[in-house]
Amino acid sequence: PSALVWFRRDLRADDHAALYHALKAARKVWCVFFLDRDILDPLPQADRRVEFIVDSLHALDAQLRALNPEARLIVRHAHAGTALPRLADELHVQAVYASHDDEPAALARDHAVRGALAEMGIALHTAKDHVIFERNEVLTATGKPYSVFTPYKNAWLKKLEPFYLKAYPVARYADALAPLPDDVPAHLPTLSGIGFEPTNLHELALGAGSEGAQALLADFLPRIDRYDVARDFPSVKGPSYLSMHLRFGTVSIRQLAREAHAHRSKGAQTWLSELVWRDFYHQVLHHHPHVAESAFKPAYDAIKWERGKHADTLFAAWCHGRTGYPLVDAAMAQINQTGYMHNRLRMVVASFLVKDLGIDWRRGEAYFAEKLNDFDLAANNGGWQWAASTGCDAQPYFRIFNPITQSEKFDPEGKFIRRYLPELAGLSNKAIHAPWLARPLELAEARIVIGQDYPAPIVDHDEARAKTLARYAVVKAGD
Ligand code: FAD
Numbered sequence: 001p002s003a004l005v006w007f008r009r010d011l012r013a014d015d016h017a018a019l020y021h022a023l024k025a026a027r028k029v030w031c032v033f034f035l036d037r038d039i040l041d042p043l044p045q046a047d048r049r050v051e052f053i054v055d056s057l058h059a060l061d062a063q064l065r066a067l068n069p070e071a072r073l074i075v076r077h078a079h080a081g082t083a084l085p086r087l088a089d090e091l092h093v094q095a096v097y098a099s100h101d102d103e104p105a106a107l108a109r110d111h112a113v114r115g116a117l118a119e120m121g122i123a124l125h126t127a128k129d130h131v132i133f134e135r136n137e138v139l140t141a142t143g144k145p146y147s148v149f150t151p152y153k154n155a156w157l158k159k160l161e162p163f164y165l166k167a168y169p170v171a172r173y174a175d176a177l178a179p180l181p182d183d184v185p186a187h188l189p190t191l192s193g194i195g196f197e198p199t200n201l202h203e204l205a206l207g208a209g210s211e212g213a214q215a216l217l218a219d220f221l222p223r224i225d226r227y228d229v230a231r232d233f234p235s236v237k238g239p240s241y242l243s244m245h246l247r248f249g250t251v252s253i254r255q256l257a258r259e260a261h262a263h264r265s266k267g268a269q270t271w272l273s274e275l276v277w278r279d280f281y282h283q284v285l286h287h288h289p290h291v292a293e294s295a296f297k298p299a300y301d302a303i304k305w306e307r308g309k310h311a312d313t314l315f316a317a318w319c320h321g322r323t324g325y326p327l328v329d330a331a332m333a334q335i336n337q338t339g340y341m342h343n344r345l346r347m348v349v350a351s352f353l354v355k356d357l358g359i360d361w362r363r364g365e366a367y368f369a370e371k372l373n374d375f376d377l378a379a380n381n382g383g384w385q386w387a388a389s390t391g392c393d394a395q396p397y398f399r400i401f402n403p404i405t406q407s408e409k410f411d412p413e414g415k416f417i418r419r420y421l422p423e424l425a426g427l428s429n430k431a432i433h434a435p436w437l438a439r440p441l442e443l444a445e446a447r448i449v450i451g452q453d454y455p456a457p458i459v460d461h462d463e464a465r466a467k468t469l470a471r472y473a474v475v476k477a478g479d
Contacts, residue, residue, distance in 0.1 A: 001025065001026045001027060001028075001093075001094045001095070002026050002027065002028035002029070002030070002091065002092065002093045002094060002178070003022040003025060003026035003028070003029050003030075003093050003094065003095045003096065003097055004022075004029075004030050004031070004032060004087065004088050004091060004093045004095075004096045004097070005018055005019050005022045005029060005030070005031045005032070005096075005097045005098070006018075006032055006033075006034075006084055006096055006097065006098040007031060007032065007033040007060065007073075007098075008033075008098060008099060008101055008106070008249075009099070009101060009130065009247065009248055009249045010099045010129050010130070010248075010249035011033070011053070011056040011057065011059075011060050011209070011248050011249050011250050012060065012063065012209070012210045012213075012249060012250050012251065012252065013060060013063040013064050013067055013170060013210075014063070014167070014170060014171075014210060014252065015167035015168050015170065015252035015254055015255060016099075016129065016168055016170055016252070017099065017127040017128060017129045017168050018097040018098050018099050018125070018126070018127050018129065019031070019097070019168075019170050020168035020169070020170050020173065021097055021125060021127055022095070022097040022125075022176075023170065023173035023174065023176045023177070024173050025095070026093075026094070026095070026176055027176055028176065028178035029176045029177055029178060030074060030091055030093070030177075030178060030180065030184075031060075031064060031071070031072075031073050031074065031177075032073070032074040032075070032076065032084070032087060033057055033060070033073060033074070033075050033076075034075075034076050034077075034078055034079075034080035034083055034084065035050075035053070035054075035075065035076070035077040035078075035189060035194055036078075036079065036080040037077065037078060037079050038079055038080065038081065038109075040077075040194070040196075044370075045195070045196055045197050046196065046197040046198070046199045047196065047199065048199045048200070048201045048204075048206070048339045048373050049244075049248075049339075049373055049375070050191070050194075050196050051191055051196065051198060051199050051201045052201060052206065052208050052244065052248065052373065053208075053248065054189055054190070054191050054194070054196075055201075055208030055209060055212075056208040056209045056212075056248060056250050057073060057075055057188065057189065058188060058209070059208055059209025059210060059211060059212075059250075060073055060209065060210075061073035061186070061188055062209075063209070063210060064177060067170065067171055067174035067177060068174045068175065068177040070177060070178065070179040071174075071177035071178070071179075072179070072180050072186040073186060073188065074087070074180065074184065074185075074186055074187065075186065075187050075188055075189050076187065077189060077193075077194045080109065080113075081109050081112055081113055081116075082116075084096070084113055084117075085113060085116040085117050085120065085122075087184075088117060088120070088122050089120055089122075090183075090184060091181070091184065093122060094121075094122060094123070095122060095123040095124070095125055096113075096117060096122060096123070096124050096125070097124075097125050097126075097127070098110070098124065098125075098126050098127075099126065099127060099128070099129035099130060099249070100126050100127065100128050100129065100130065100134065101130070102130075102134065102135070102282065102285065102286050102378075103285070103377045103378070104285075104289050104292055104377075110124070110126070129249065129252075129253075130249065130253065130282070131253055131278065131279045131282050132156070132160070132164055132165075132253055132254070132257055132275070132279055133156060133159065133164070133279050133283070134279070134282060134283060134286065135283065135286050137159070138152060138155050138156050138159060138279075138283065139155075140155075145283060145284075145287040145288075146280075146283075147284075147296075147392050147393060148392075148393045149276075149277065149280055149393045152276075152280050152283075153273060153276045153280070156276050156279065156280075157276075160257075160261070164254070165254050165257055165258045165261065166254070167252065167254060167255065167258075200337075200338075204338055204339075206244065206373070208250065209250055210250055210251070212245065212250065213242065213245035213250045213251035214251070216240060216241055216242050216245065217240070217242065217251065217255075217256070217259070220239075220240040220241070220242070221259060221263075223237070223238070223267075224240075224259070224260070224263050224265070224267050224268050224271055225263060225265040225266075225267040225268060226238075226267050227239070227240075227267035227268070227270055227271045228266050228267045228269075228270040229267070231270070231343070231344075232344050232410055233344070233410055233411070234331070234334075234342035234344055234345055234410065234411060234416040235411060235413075235415035235416040235419070239342070239343065240271070241340070242256065243340075243373075243374030243376075244339075244340075244373040244374045246278070246374070246376075247373070247374045247375065247376050253275065253278075256275060257272065257275055260272035260275060277379075277382075278378075278379060280382070281378040281379050281381070281382030281383075282378045282379075284296070284378065284382060284392050285377065285378040285381065285382075288392070291381055291382075291385060291391070291392075292377065292381060295385065295388075295390035295391070296385055296390060296391045296392045296394075297390055297391070297394075297475075299475045300388075300389070300390035300475050301390075302474045302475060303390075303471060303472065303474060303475060304471065304474070305358060305359060305360035305471075306357065306358040306359055311357075311358075311359055314357045314358075314359060314458060314459075315353075315357070315359050315363055317455070317458050318332065318349070318352070318353050318357060318359070318364075319332065319336075319367055320332065320336075321333045321336065321420075321421075322455045322458075323352065323357075323455065323457065323458050323459075324435075324436065324450075324454070324455040324456050324457035324458055325352065325403040325404070325407075325434075325457060326407065326414070326417045326421055326424055326432060326433060326434075326435065326454075327345070327348060327403055327406060327407035327410075327411060327416075327417060327433065328348060328349050328352045328403055329420075329421060329455075330345075330416055330417045330419070330420035330421050331345035331346075331348060331349045331420075332349060333420035333421065334420055335368070335371050335372065336371065337420075338373075339371060339372060339373035339374075340372075340373060340374070341372070342416075344406075344410050346368075346383055346387075347383075347386075347387055347401070348401055348403060348406050349364075350364055350383065350384055350387035350388070351387045351395075351400065351401040352401070352403055354387060354388045355387075355388075355400045355401070355464070355465070355468045356400075356403065356459050356461060356464040356465075356468075357458075357459060357464070358464070358467060358468065358471060361384045361385065361387070361388035361390065362384075364384060365380055365381060365384040368380050368384070389472070397468075397469075397472040397475065398469060398472070400465050400468060400469075402461060403461060404433050404434045404461065407432075407433040407434075408433050411433075412429065413429045414427070414429055414432035414433065417432055417433075418432070421454070423448065423453055423454055424446075424448065424454060425446075426445065426446030426447065426448070427442065427443075427446050427448070428442065434457075435448060435450060435454055436450050436456055436457055
């Protein structure tokens with residue numbers, strides 16, 4: 001029998017469940033990736049994620065050839081939903097193998113593809129790859145999905161036997177990787193060949209493919225024991241920066257969880273906890289797909305967000321990092337320039353948009369979806385609904401981050417702010433968190449005129465706080 005492995009967000013050839021199952025079951029195995037026009041066509045012409053994917057496809061092709069010199073990755077710039085069944089037919093395979101993708105659009109696509117393949121007598125086998133536990137694997141004693149993180153995490157840890165962390169030994173069966181038939185060319189893509197322009201991905205030294213991921217992991221592991229104390233400070237190299245690799249599957253979640261589990265330190269445990277949050281939000285989306293459009297807690301859909309021109313002006317100021325609150329503006333500069341934002345800052349800017357500006361969390365979620373290199377529907381939605389207090393095990397609505405206190409606490413010397421807002425670099429460590437409150441002499445010495453060189457704050461935090469408490473009062477009854 002022969003089989004086709006359909007790669008999607010699992011761009012590596014090591015420790016890969018679907019590839020392993022295909023190689024074990026079939027004598028001839030081919031591998032394909034679709035640069036899916038349904039996803040790519042609406043994107044702007046320059047998108048770091050597309051460039052990262054193209055780089056990672058070259059890396060995956062090289063990885064397959066290293067496993068077996070005969071192997072080639074087939075790449076097609078096409079509508080995957082129709083092109084995949086056509087290719088499977090051309091290759092006369094009996095089965096297609098792929099990893100689960102539980103995002104609603106991917107589930108719909110896979111459902112249609114499964115039907116089209118079935119009509120041709122071809123099976124679609126899918127396997128878990130993206131997370132450690134998914135779907136119904138971690139449930140409460142009464143068989144319900146968890147909606148509170150800590151008991152979920154305890155159950156997750158209890159279930160974590162070595163079996164779940166074991167790597168799939170792909171190399172053992174690599175003989176089954178087959179050369180392409182003459183009439184099926186590989187077509188490895190270039191960025192311009194699919195109509196995209198280069199971004200600053202290479203300048204940012206965001207290495208793609210397995211190699212890029214392993215380099216980041218090697219850099220992180222010596223720091224993992226200090227993760228718990230370093231992770232909250234955006235100017236410190238605390239986190240792993242692996243999120244983009246996890247998004248595109250250029251690293252195996254099992255390898256990361258294994259590493260975290262093996263280091264017994266508090267830092268490593270805290271990091272493992274973050275990987276559990278990732279699984280948690282993944283299963284929230286699976287069990288409650290309505291979160292992609294509306295609040296996890298329906299009562300919160302009654303909240304009236306700011307609308308109209310004034311709201312649009314506030315939203316634009318947030319997007320462009322012109323709110324007058326330096327930590328918020330520096331964080332927005334980070335996402336706009338690099339596609340990454342530190343986790344602490346994601347919480348700060350999300351809270352600011354929703355609870356200081358009164359803007360619907362879905363607008364912020366959509367902005368992040370467009371900009372984040374690591375954009376992941378489940379994690380992004382979970383993060384936004386957490387900050388907006390509308391979500392599963394979210395921050396209580398009356399807990400409202402003070403953007404100045406957050407700045408003083410997590411960027412005490414203004415190092416992060418200075419990096420992204422050089423116009424404020426001349427201010428003291430004390431004044432940099434709220435420049436409009438600085439003494440006139442200090443502002444003059446730093447050559448800053450508020451409202452000219454740097455914006456005046458677009459809202460007063462105390463007033464905004466009171467407004468937010470009133471806005472959320474509508475949900476108190478249903479909470
Ligand atoms: P590390 O601190 O090294 O953590 C390791 C990994 O754990 C991450 O790569 C990520 O896969 C996972 N992780 C960490 N924190 C979380 C979390 N709170 N929820 C889910 N997974 C987590 N993460 C995304 O991967 N994609 C998103 O689109 C995304 N959007 C977010 C939006 C908001 C408003 C908030 C508050 C958080 C969001 N996060 C998102 C979670 C988190 O901010 C990022 O995963 C993290 O900053 C990525 O950096 P890192 O790889 O250095 O993380």
